[in-house]
Amino acid sequence: MLRFISHNFDGMEGIEIYPIISLLLFFIVFVTMLIIVIKMPKKNIDEISQLPLDNDTNSKENNYE
Amino acid sequence: MEKEQFYYDNKIVKMFLWATILWGIVGMLVGLTVALLFIYPGLLEFAGSGNSISWLSFGRLRPLHTNAVIFAFVGNGIFLGVYYSTQRLLKARMFNDVLSRINFWGWQAIIVAAAITLPLGFTSSKEYAELEWPIDIAVVVVWVVFGINLIGTILKRRQRHIYVAIWFYIATFITIAVLYVFNNLEMPVSAFKSYSVYSGVQDALIQWWYGHNAVAFFLTTPVLGLMYYFVPKVANRPIYSYRLSIIHFWTLIFLYIWAGPHHLLYTALPEWAQNLGTVFSVMLIFPSWGGMINGLLTLRGAWDKVRENPVLKFFVVAITGYGMATFEGPMLSFKNVNAIGHYTDWIVGHVHIAALAWNGFMIAGIVYWLAEKLWKTPLYSKKLANAHFWIGTIGILFYAIPLYVAGFTQAFMWKQFNPDGTLVYGNFLETVTQVIPMYMMRAIGGTLYLTGFILLAINIIKTAKAGSPVEDELAEAAPLKKISGQRIAGEGWHTWLERRTVLFTILTTVAILIGGLVEIVPVLLVKSNVPTISSVKPYTPLELEGRDIYIREGCNNCHSQMIRPFRSEVERYGEYSKAGEFIYDFPFLWGSRRTGPDVHRIGGKYNDNWHFNHMLDPRSTSPGSIMPRYSWLIKNDMNASNLESKMRGLATLGVPYTEEEISGAKQALLTQAKEVENNLRQDPEYVKNYGSSNIQNKEIVALIAYLQRLGTDIKANAPTALKK
Numbered sequence: 001m002l003r004f005i006s007h008n009f010d011g012m013e014g015i016e017i018y019p020i021i022s023l024l025l026f027f028i029v030f031v032t033m034l035i036i037v038i039k040m041p042k043k044n045i046d047e048i049s050q051l052p053l054d055n056d057t058n059s060k061e062n063n064y065e
Numbered sequence: 066m067e068k069e070q071f072y073y074d075n076k077i078v079k080m081f082l083w084a085t086i087l088w089g090i091v092g093m094l095v096g097l098t099v100a101l102l103f104i105y106p107g108l109l110e111f112a113g114s115g116n117s118i119s120w121l122s123f124g125r126l127r128p129l130h131t132n133a134v135i136f137a138f139v140g141n142g143i144f145l146g147v148y149y150s151t152q153r154l155l156k157a158r159m160f161n162d163v164l165s166r167i168n169f170w171g172w173q174a175i176i177v178a179a180a181i182t183l184p185l186g187f188t189s190s191k192e193y194a195e196l197e198w199p200i201d202i203a204v205v206v207v208w209v210v211f212g213i214n215l216i217g218t219i220l221k222r223r224q225r226h227i228y229v230a231i232w233f234y235i236a237t238f239i240t241i242a243v244l245y246v247f248n249n250l251e252m253p254v255s256a257f258k259s260y261s262v263y264s265g266v267q268d269a270l271i272q273w274w275y276g277h278n279a280v281a282f283f284l285t286t287p288v289l290g291l292m293y294y295f296v297p298k299v300a301n302r303p304i305y306s307y308r309l310s311i312i313h314f315w316t317l318i319f320l321y322i323w324a325g326p327h328h329l330l331y332t333a334l335p336e337w338a339q340n341l342g343t344v345f346s347v348m349l350i351f352p353s354w355g356g357m358i359n360g361l362l363t364l365r366g367a368w369d370k371v372r373e374n375p376v377l378k379f380f381v382v383a384i385t386g387y388g389m390a391t392f393e394g395p396m397l398s399f400k401n402v403n404a405i406g407h408y409t410d411w412i413v414g415h416v417h418i419a420a421l422a423w424n425g426f427m428i429a430g431i432v433y434w435l436a437e438k439l440w441k442t443p444l445y446s447k448k449l450a451n452a453h454f455w456i457g458t459i460g461i462l463f464y465a466i467p468l469y470v471a472g473f474t475q476a477f478m479w480k481q482f483n484p485d486g487t488l489v490y491g492n493f494l495e496t497v498t499q500v501i502p503m504y505m506m507r508a509i510g511g512t513l514y515l516t517g518f519i520l521l522a523i524n525i526i527k528t529a530k531a532g533s534p535v536e537d538e539l540a541e542a543a544p545l546k547k548i549s550g551q552r553i554a555g556e557g558w559h560t561w562l563e564r565r566t567v568l569f570t571i572l573t574t575v576a577i578l579i580g581g582l583v584e585i586v587p588v589l590l591v592k593s594n595v596p597t598i599s600s601v602k603p604y605t606p607l608e609l610e611g612r613d614i615y616i617r618e619g620c621n622n623c624h625s626q627m628i629r630p631f632r633s634e635v636e637r638y639g640e641y642s643k644a645g646e647f648i649y650d651f652p653f654l655w656g657s658r659r660t661g662p663d664v665h666r667i668g669g670k671y672n673d674n675w676h677f678n679h680m681l682d683p684r685s686t687s688p689g690s691i692m693p694r695y696s697w698l699i700k701n702d703m704n705a706s707n708l709e710s711k712m713r714g715l716a717t718l719g720v721p722y723t724e725e726e727i728s729g730a731k732q733a734l735l736t737q738a739k740e741v742e743n744n745l746r747q748d749p750e751y752v753k754n755y756g757s758s759n760i761q762n763k764e765i766v767a768l769i770a771y772l773q774r775l776g777t778d779i780k781a782n783a784p785t786a787l788k789k
Contacts, residue, residue: 025579037311037560044226044560049303051154051228052294062279 124619265647386422411472440532612770
């Protein structure tokens with residue numbers, strides 16, 4: 001099925017560069033993410049990490065442990 | 066702002082809870098059954114010798130076990146946790162009750178369909194994607210319904226920030242959708258038979274790109290999402306490091322998608338693709354262990370609670386199991402370690418550490434904890450839950466350790482040479498009988514684990530009976546203020562990204578697609594990656610039918626068709642496998658485990674009578690063999706009614722069958738079948754017992770023809786025929 005499109009790529013010059021581009025892309029995204037995360041304000045972090053603990057239901061959460 | 070009142074849908078959570086317990090027991094029972102078949106291959110031959118039952122044979126039950134555990138047990142367990150936590154984290158009822166119900170009943174219907182069709186032999190042969198094309202379509206529909214329901218809930222949420230657990234759910238939804246669709250692209254040739262649109266090396270790469278990511282995005286990311294919600298919830302303290310959880314998320318989804326080729330090290334896959342898989346698999350240890358540490362350290366200062374609370378005990382062992390499995394994974398991705406572990410029981414041990422400890426115990430912990438919340442009553446018996454914990458933990462150890470021993474034993478026996486250069490264990494069977502005691506211990510481990518799980522079922526039933534059924538739980542929260550889609554003053558980039566659900570979803574998709582495309586596109590598109598061999602020809606009509614029987618019986622569950630370029634394997638099996646030999650293999654049948662020997666060069670190794678007798682009773686030709694009898698192959702008439710449509714389908718996919726070959730296929734099939742029958746008549750014993758049984762019309766003839774063809778094409782034209 002893929003042979004209908006694949007022949008277009010057979011002779012494509014420099015197709016080997018694709019993996020290198022993606023690897024670079026990966027590292028750029030990764031480093032950017034790292035910087036963003038490190039710079040996140042502490043206040044926000046604390047607020048978000050409390051989310052699962054919000055006991056917001058009317059019927060009080062049971063604690064049977 | 067005015068608070069709104071709304072109800073959480075607890076009914077759907079309960080439905081998934083019961084389904085999880087039910088399918089958990091079923092999946093583990095089938096698992097125990099196949100484990101026992103290793104020790105007693107004749108266990109399910111109720112009607113006595115020579116009357117084995119096709120739909121109870123190992124090759125058909127093994128896919129049932131894997132599918133039941135992955136998609137039925139863990140699948141329902143995931144939905145259970147996702148439907149509970151999503152509503153609470155987003156402060157909203159699920160987007161649409163009807164979609165929730167379609168998700169539930171659709172998923173159960175698919176499981177039932179799988180439980181019927183897999184034993185009947187309807188299989189595509191691709192591991193964890195065995196279901197045939199009509200069921201595949203149903204899976205996609207139900208999965209999309211789940212996705213709409215999830216994203217719809219996110220859009221109508223009352224909580225601005227989206228907690229990290231939800232991101233894991235989004236990534237799961239998207240990635241599984243992409244993987245499942247691309248791996249299951251098939252050409253249907255009848256109502257329940259299709260051929261993969263890829264062949265050989267390409268099919269193998271796509272399959273393991275899928276196979277590994279089924280582990281990553283079905284058994285890992287959603288369960289990590291559950292970990293990030295339920296561990297803090299149960300321990301009543303926030304996650305150790307939220308920053309680490311963000312790094313964990315992005316790194317994990319970015320790296321995982323590249324790792325698939327580590328299932329194909331030393332195979333005929335192009336070297337660069339193997340190396341790519343190794344590099345990314347090794348890197349995966351960082352996010353995985355980051356996640357494990359994050360989970361365990363959440364309990365810092367709360368270890369006293371672990372002593373008190375069975376739920377936390379389950380979580381601790383689960384997260385430890387995650388750490389063990391994700392340490393082993395990268396190690397097994399090193400080529401030198403993989404050379405030992407691949408095809409052995411080590412891999413089976415490895416996946417069960419993940420399945421039994423990580424998935425099974427995570428879900429067990431969640432089920433116990435939710436039972437109290439859902440029925441508003443204390444657990445029926447904490448003692449019983451503790452008993453489950455200990456029986457289950459010992460079960461895991463009894464399961465995994467013997468298989469590690471078995472795995473190393475197999476690897477070393479397979480590779481052991483005499484000083485004169487011959488194999489010490491030239492007969493493969495010696496390497497099987499040697500590890501039978503390990504299989505016994507594994508079955509004991511499985512029994513213990515199942516026993517523990519049955520205790521859970523009892524405990525939950527009793528709890529439910531004692532409690533009050535609160536189907537809709539009242540909650541209140543203020544609706545979200547409308548704010549601009551732009552980043553607001555003082556808002557961090559990631560915080561901004563988190564509230565843009567659609568953008569976030571798209572970025573996740575891009576992240577997973579980059580890895581997939583780079584890995585797969587070149588192999589699919591660049592011809593030089595699969596050097597052709599001129600002497601490799603398409604299968605004859607009879608061989609094609611035989612190959613479909615091989616697929617139906619699930620022979621690939623125990624026999625590989627991929628000889629790695631090692632001295633020990635070339636000595637044992639013959640010339641190592643070349644990529645060009647598989648170009649007409651729709652789908653590929655390389656296998657992943659050698660319970661029996663490799664069969665890629667089986668063609669011509671034995672005569673037709675040997676195969677006939679071996680299928681009828683493997684222990685008559687190979688004493689001590691644990692292979693099932695295939696007596697029905699000698700009784701069943703060959704059904705070649707779809708032959709033409711099969712060949713037409715394959716011709717469309719690129720197999721050079723001519724129109725004459727297709728129209729003359731039936732005749733060619735009969736001629737070749739007669740030849741095989743004539744060969745069988747060389748043996749007077751055969752003539753005496755089956756001489757008048759019309760064996761040339763039976764399925765066995767097609768299977769023999771296929772087996773005798775296997776791996777013979779390159780012999781016709783020595784390896785010099787290799788051309789670029």
